[in-house]
Amino acid sequence: MPELEVIASRLNSLLQGKTIQKAVVHNHLVLHGIEVRHFEDELTGKAYEAVRADGKFLLISLENGCEIVVNPMLAGRFWLMERPKRPSKMDIFQLHSDNRTLRYTDRKQMSRVYLVKGGDYSQVAEFNERGPSALDPELKLAEFKQHLKHRRGQIKSILRNQKFVKGIGNAYADEILLYAGILPFRRKSSLSNEEVEQLYNAMRNVLMKFKGILEKRSLDEIALEKRDFMMIHNRGGGVCPLCGGRVSEVTANRFKTNYCQTCQK
Ligand SMILES: [Zn+2]
Structure with missing residues (x-):
């Protein structure tokens, strides 16, 4: 996003x-x-x-x-x-x-x-059923918690689900979870209050930071999708920038998940 x-x-x-x-x-x-x-x-x-x-x-x-x-x-x-x-x-x-x-x-x-x-998006697939934007200033921690309450399953799948919040794709979900210190496969029900807060802060910080980096690039550069600013996604087998450990990788349904077994619990 x-x-x-x-x-x-x-x-x-x-x-x-x-x-x-x-x-x-x-x-x-x-x-x-x-x-x-x-x-x-x-x-x-x-x-x-x-x-x-x-x-x-x-x-x-x-x-x-x-x-x-x-x-x-x-x-x-x-x-x-x-x-x-x-x-x-x-x-x-x-x-x-x-x-x-x-x-x-x-x-x-x-x-x-x-x-x-006339603003009628009913024919647009998966448009109307979405949650608030992940960068919406109105989406405060309390609202985030409220939206999360109704979701179940693995935390990465929830983050990527546009019905929860809109705008987070597969790659950004990996980055957010690294900074939140949460393993992607954790069940939502296992997250503590503190972890939910870390997740919220990581979501806002990661998206804002990457937006700031992209704002300095030309349209052509963005179109080429050089995501060199990503710290963990697509870096399987590489070095975790936070701890120097090895980046793990799992692929399911054609989607790659990268995470750090030391930094993420
Ligand atoms: Zn690490």
Whole structure:
């Protein structure tokens, strides 16, 4: 999520008020609930109103009340080009404005793209059922505890569940749990009050810190997903930055989990 928040605010400042002169869809498979022709017609000639992130979704609203809702899944990427680019196999759509093209690509073609009118997100899969944003200032420790009360199972699965809080993916969950000092496979029911508080603080600190790092990077750098700032995720067999021990790794359902047996209890 920190990536999407930074991307959204960057796109917002660069696109706001600009008019889409031409919208072209290059891959119709990821469009949901709308035909290519309608999608292109609805966008052409409209001005950007705002771009914002909402959990794992990116929302691009236009002056006519339409909103492009993108769920980038694993491999959706946004690029801002100075001129139109000849589409490749991974291009999904390009929106051309004066000396600026917003290009959206997805090499895995797993994204979901919708066009929403009047703020009705009912057709957007897994949108309405979500919990508060992990970075929402209103989500204080007491609210966090309250939301956690209704969840059961392993703590990492809960953290990644968007119905609990939105915006935490697999990699960020590993980072948060390292700093919280909690093993990813612990049952929620086994966590002490103190551990829940450590988890809350680690969630806020890790996400804010990574957001700060990403804010200094260009859109192209973010799109390349160089997550060199991560301390434990994807570092199986490497050295734990906190204790110097070995980083453990377990893969389940195609998702990798990294943790430290010394720092995490
Ligand atoms: Zn360690």
